[in-house]
Amino acid sequence: MRNMFITECCCFLKRLINPGRIIQHALLASETSFSINEIEALYDLFERLSHAIIEDDRIHKEEFRLALFSNSSMQNLFADRLFDTFDIKKNGVIEFDDFVRSLSIFHPDAPESDKIEFMFRLYDLRHTGFIERIELKKMVLALVSEMNVDLSDDAVELILDKTILDADLNGDGKIDLEEWKTYISKNPSILKNMTLPLLREITQAFPNFVLNTQVRDLEVVL
Ligand SMILES: [Ca+2]
Ligand SMILES: [Ca+2]
Ligand SMILES: [Ca+2]
Numbered sequence: 160m161r162n163m164f165i166t167e168c169c170c171f172l173k174r175l176i177n178p179g180r181i182i183q184h185a186l187l188a189s190e191t192s193f194s195i196n197e198i199e200a201l202y203d204l205f206e207r208l209s210h211a212i213i214e215d216d217r218i219h220k221e222e223f224r225l226a227l228f229s230n231s232s233m234q235n236l237f238a239d240r241l242f243d244t245f246d247i248k249k250n251g252v253i254e255f256d257d258f259v260r261s262l263s264i265f266h267p268d269a270p271e272s273d274k275i276e277f278m279f280r281l282y283d284l285r286h287t288g289f290i291e292r293i294e295l296k297k298m299v300l301a302l303v304s305e306m307n308v309d310l311s312d313d314a315v316e317l318i319l320d321k322t323i324l325d326a327d328l329n330g331d332g333k334i335d336l337e338e339w340k341t342y343i344s345k346n347p348s349i350l351k352n353m354t355l356p357l358l359r360e361i362t363q364a365f366p367n368f369v370l371n372t373q374v375r376d377l378e379v380v381l
Contacts, residue, residue, distance in 0.1 A: 204361075
């Protein structure tokens with residue numbers, strides 16, 4: 160009990176002497192779907208993830224895998240793509256602002272257009288600005304193996320044919336962002352995994368920081 164009290168006091172003091180961080184959090188709250196209390200709760204989560212293997216304020220790829228699979232060396236195309244897409248500054252690590260901005264896209268209140276574009280970047284494996292058949296194939300195969308589904312090569316090719324046929328409106332054999340937007344509007348269920356309902360309850364998931372935080376949402380007017 161006494162230790163808990165000391166920890167809470169340390170948290171309080173840390174916040175008191177770190178106004179720069181509060182300003183950064185307020186700024187992130189103004190630019191994303193999260194409130195400042197939710198950003199504080201995310202900071203709690205971020206600190207745990209970023210200190211899991213290499214103790215710094217950056218999430219390394221191994222720490223990201225560990226968070227997703229409880230295994231730092233698990234190879235998985237989706238996890239690696241997700242990591243690369245979260246790594247907005249493309250410096251090989253995820254910093255707190257990358258983390259918040261990327262997770263914000265998965266928030267139930269985030270604009271659908273952001274979700275569609277994020278998913279497009281996820282599938283555009285080679286960063287060519289198009290989703291090409293070979294990229295789609297890799298993602299479909301990863302999904303199939305992830306779900307432990309037994310699908311023949313012919314069945315996979317059929318899925319690819321159908322998707323390209325439906326999505327590639329100008330017939331150049333690849334899917335551009337506008338075609339992707341049209342395709343998703345006709346197949347909205349594809350976006351289902353781009354929303355994490357848990358993010359709406361992030362302050363309940365990490366209640367410590369709500370109790371500790373000194374900034375009330377209403378006080379932040381930017
Ligand atoms: Ca780290
Ligand atoms: Ca591409
Ligand atoms: Ca096309």
